[in-house]
Amino acid sequence: MLNNANEVKFAFIERTTPSYASEKFVRGRESGDAFDDMESFQRWFDNEVTTHGNFVLNKTHPTGKNPSAPYQVKTVHYFLCDHYRTERKVATNEAGPSTPQPAKRRRTVNKVSKRSACPAKLTAKELNNGTVEVVYEWVHLNHDPADWDEVAAEALDQGTKEWLKKQVDNEMNWTSISALLRLNDDEMDMLEGEIEERRRFPKMMAVNYRAVQNLVLSKINRVSKKHSVDKTSVGLWMDYLANEKGCTTLFNLHPEGGPILVSWFSPTLIIL
Numbered sequence: 001m002l003n004n005a006n007e008v009k010f011a012f013i014e015r016t017t018p019s020y021a022s023e024k025f026v027r028g029r030e031s032g033d034a035f036d037d038m039e040s041f042q043r044w045f046d047n048e049v050t051t052h053g054n055f056v057l058n059k060t061h062p063t064g065k066n067p068s069a070p071y072q073v074k075t076v077h078y079f080l081c082d083h084y085r086t087e088r089k090v091a092t093n094e095a096g097p098s099t100p101q102p103a104k105r106r107r108t109v110n111k112v113s114k115r116s117a118c119p120a121k122l123t124a125k126e127l128n129n130g131t132v133e134v135v136y137e138w139v140h141l142n143h144d145p146a147d148w149d150e151v152a153a154e155a156l157d158q159g160t161k162e163w164l165k166k167q168v169d170n171e172m173n174w175t176s177i178s179a180l181l182r183l184n185d186d187e188m189d190m191l192e193g194e195i196e197e198r199r200r201f202p203k204m205m206a207v208n209y210r211a212v213q214n215l216v217l218s219k220i221n222r223v224s225k226k227h228s229v230d231k232t233s234v235g236l237w238m239d240y241l242a243n244e245k246g247c248t249t250l251f252n253l254h255p256e257g258g259p260i261l262v263s264w265f266s267p268t269l270i271i272l
């Protein structure tokens with residue numbers, strides 16, 4: 001958890017290219033180096049795998065196999081490179097757009113766009129005896145996770161996001177947040193050194209206007225909507241004005257949908 005602006009300024013993403021002997025890095029019972037437990041697996045993941053790229057837990061699959069057999073797999077955890085899904089399948093009408101067909105019978109083919117997916121992934125098998133076996137396909141294709149632009153464009157990490165959310169909840173906006181994160185000359189030199197010499201990227205590179213705007217919008221939504229259905233939300237606001245603020249309200253719904261007519265008078269309204 002990042003607690004203040006200074007911690008955010010000096011939190012880094014590290015990227016190194018692994019130098020394993022083979023394209024598949026395996027740890028398990030056969031090679032005699034399975035992880036003792038999920039905790040030690042997680043430690044390895046945090047300290048090593050996260051410096052190779054941005055891997056995301058895709059799914060956790062309980063196998064439901066005999067729980068009393070110590071070497072049976074209990075749960076499989078699948079982690080994928082965040083570029084794994086950049087393969088875009090474009091659904092196209094086989095017969096072409098000029099011959100409309102009934103929606104249900106329309107046949108589609110999947111065309112894979114030129115930008116194809118990265119195959120890097122990691123599978124961790126948790127056995128009944130608690131040990132963890134790993135198959136790690138660490139080679140990235142079609143992108144470079146250590147590339148400066150890529151790291152800068154990565155989604156906010158959880159710690160930075162939480163810090164940012166706290167600022168937005170405290171009525172901070174983009175201007176005041178960027179002022180908090182502004183670097184002086186010494187700090188700038190220091191960060192430059194980290195980037196150039198140690199290949200460590202400041203996490204706050206991902207803090208941009210859009211990230212703050214998204215959080216502000218979701219906050220506005222949270223506080224201004226009393227219900228996910230607009231009509232119900234407006235109704236609840238009118239109840240609030242009438243019952244808690246003593247307003248005189250008018251709330252008219254069109255019987256077949258359409259516009260909502262709303263008006264209210266405050267009891268403290270002074271007519272001059």
Ligand SMILES: [Zn+2]
Nearest residue numbers: 081118120140
């Ligand atoms: Zn990748």
